[in-house]
Amino acid sequence: MVPRTAATQDDLRRHNRARLLRRLHEGGAASRSDLVAFSGLNRSTVGVLVSELAEVGLVTEVAGSAGQVGRPSLMVQPAADSAVVLAFDLRVERTVVALVGLGGNVLVRKEQRHKRTSYTPHAALRNVVTLTEQMLRQAPAQASWVGIGIGVPGIVDHADSRVRLAPNLGWADVPFGDMVRESLGAQYGFIPTVAISNDADLGAVAEHVRGVGARNRNLIYVSGEVGIGGGIIIDGRPMAGAGGYGGEVGHMVVNPEGVTCRCGAQGCWETEIGRDAILAAAGLGGDQVEVADVIAAASSGNRKAQAAIDAAGEWLGIGLANLVNLFNPEVIVLGGHLRLMFPLVSGTVFRRIHYALPATREQVRVEVPALMGDSTLLGAAETAFEDLLSDPIDVLSRSHHAVAS
Amino acid sequence: MVPRTAATQDDLRRHNRARLLRRLHEGGAASRSDLVAFSGLNRSTVGVLVSELAEVGLVTEVAGSAGQVGRPSLMVQPAADSAVVLAFDLRVERTVVALVGLGGNVLVRKEQRHKRTSYTPHAALRNVVTLTEQMLRQAPAQASWVGIGIGVPGIVDHADSRVRLAPNLGWADVPFGDMVRESLGAQYGFIPTVAISNDADLGAVAEHVRGVGARNRNLIYVSGEVGIGGGIIIDGRPMAGAGGYGGEVGHMVVNPEGVTCRCGAQGCWETEIGRDAILAAAGLGGDQVEVADVIAAASSGNRKAQAAIDAAGEWLGIGLANLVNLFNPEVIVLGGHLRLMFPLVSGTVFRRIHYALPATREQVRVEVPALMGDSTLLGAAETAFEDLLSDPIDVLSRSHHAVAS
Secondary structure: OOOOOOOOHHHHHHHHHHHHHHHHHHHOOEEHHHHHHHHOOOHHHHHHHHHHHHHOOOEEEEEOOOOOOOOOOEEEEEOOOOEEEEEEEEOOOEEEEEEEEOOOOEEEEEEEEOOHHHOOHHHHHHHHHHHHHHHHHOOOOOOEEEEEEEEEOOEEEOOOOEEEEEOOOOEEEEOHHHHHHHHHHHHHOOOOEEEEEEHHHHHHHHHHHHOOOOOOOOEEEEEEOOOEEEEEEEOOEEOOOOOOOOOOHHHOEOOOOOOEOOOOOEOEOHHHHOHHHHHHHOOOOOOOOOHHHHHHHHHOOOHHHHHHHHHHHHHHHHHHHHHHHHHOOOEEEEEEHHHHHHHHHHHHHHHHHOOOOHHHHOOOEEEOOOOHHHHHHHHHHHHHHHHHHHOHHHHHHOOEEOOOO | OOOOOOOOHHHHHHHHHHHHHHHHHHHOOEEHHHHHHHHOOOHHHHHHHHHHHHHOOOEEEEEOOOOOOOOOOEEEEEOOOOEEEEEEEEOOOEEEEEEEEOOOOEEEEEEEEOOHHHOOHHHHHHHHHHHHHHHHHOOOOOOEEEEEEEEEOOEEEOOOOEEEEEOOOOEEEEOHHHHHHHHHHHHHOOOOEEEEEEHHHHHHHHHHHHOOOOOOOOEEEEEEOOOEEEEEEEOOEEOOOOOOOOOOHHHOEOOOOOOEOOOOOEOEOHHHHOHHHHHHHOOOOOOOOOHHHHHHHHHOOOHHHHHHHHHHHHHHHHHHHHHHHHHOOOEEEEEEHHHHHHHHHHHHHHHHHOOOOHHHHOOOEEEOOOOHHHHHHHHHHHHHHHHHHHOHHHHHHOOEEOOOO
């Protein structure tokens, strides 16, 4: 086994301060008593830590109510205007960006369409730099810019923020993290945290921190975009695997007699429930057609569209049953077009999940994302806050005062 | 997100003491300098913690050599005769038991055959109690008996040590942990740690701590017994899932056109690479025939046996490719009859794994267990030591002096 991390006196103080800030960021305002109960620390230690966080502006104390009769107690809350991050969701045909404050509030959000074919890494980089500038101009005065989180529809190496493969963007082996760091470093004379992640991994993080899985320690997010992506939370932590590539659910072979996938294997889950499979089965195609159109056609009685959705529902259920047996999650979240499809095929899906072992199937529920289409975007914000939340005072002191620039 | 655990001054000291003992238990003897380097603690703190552990007898300091020229340095080593556990591997047709000392040395090991049909939960309990008595009689004088770990070929609820289902033993919903605790409590007036686990989960633990995955943080152990079991280590920790049922790889559907599995689903991995599938395809059967016989027949030119092994090899590869894409492990360990089969089908297996995404397949290796047939047994010992390793002095003081009884 690999050594566990060291724990000294200093680490302990830093660790406890970080825990309190994370609790406030993820769970919202809390009284000092709440924080005592949450942390297991004594009241005076909590007081000191809260004061330290307040001194640097990360939290404020305001009169609130603990929900009981009597005089209102002071509530500690994260200061949304103290630290901000930029979150990007780089999709195949659209870029979404948000300026997000500590505590997870979206302060500004913007969406831009682009042509898939012309969205090269350099085009995307220019896009990120321009939007960063625009967003930071709208940041609160005195806010420190602590990070930037970016979701991409591809496989990302966690060690060096390199996009190994994003087939639907046509990217292969792109050091996108370094590109962003260099451009922003040159422009601002300061390099914030830059986190590049797979889009479905971020969907899982957001739904776990702020969505339908907020009370669960084991969650699987399955995204239906052009491809089928997966993000997996195990015992409260994102599952990465050896290189950060875990969770490639779309390339689980479910039908060895099926068609050849663009990955080279035969009968991947993606070849049965991905966008192209559904459009082809419905006899539809073209750049402007979406799974939503097939669903609309099916709902209005189009037999071929209905058959396409039904077939995809069967395969969706078969694959989900596998995930239930393999991971024993409390919740599976269906994003992208799977979210739209699910209401039409839930009966089929549950019938298939019923074939999972009783012990595992009894514990799982299937949900659509609470954050709807913004799971990836908000997950990107969480990864951008990660360094601050691990060591608040140190990271804040190194950060850029966005508005002052 | 669920609160992280509290960290106070006391926790810190306990935590550091536990880390040092775990390091010695898992990694073997080390000099104080090694422990300083390992822990990040200063020399005097390490000295105090080692003295505390030595005082209760858990470690000893002996003259050793750090491998350099010069006077030998003192080595701290775990005292195998200070704390012992009992480890059981309850198989379908055989019980294996071992008395294991701190540091992982097998002090005594014994194997007993039994009839599958008569191995009811109560028969197994009597077996465990009798063997416990025999083993403890052979324990070193002054050794404290700190726990008992038991592996079963079934699904175990981690919360209450209940065997939910062990189909090949014919057990359903058996509170085996409570049964063992009550019997031993009545007999010894003391209840040690009792850990009941799935056999493949224990195989994964043992190969991770002391076997082919000792340097890896992500490992999958696939056991081929009558059924196909799986144990999964993610980022250094066993993956449990919501109820401890994760890792049921045998019921991953790989062939939807395949035969019906005893779980009710069609085309589970187990129906293609489990013992019965291989025996049936080879045209062999009966209680006395094993996959080893098919392998022997295939090796000596029996065409039907060869075809059966080849077909199983293809399906083995398809399922492993799925696991590689889903989990991105550094190592997959093949136990049971898969261990015996692997040399004959490795070419096929690697050809199939080649269909996994490049990013994931490049990082994985496939191995046979370093601990051979004893992975489950030694994993059971590790789970029995877990409480002691989490809080050495406290747990030791509550433990039974086995030999004194």
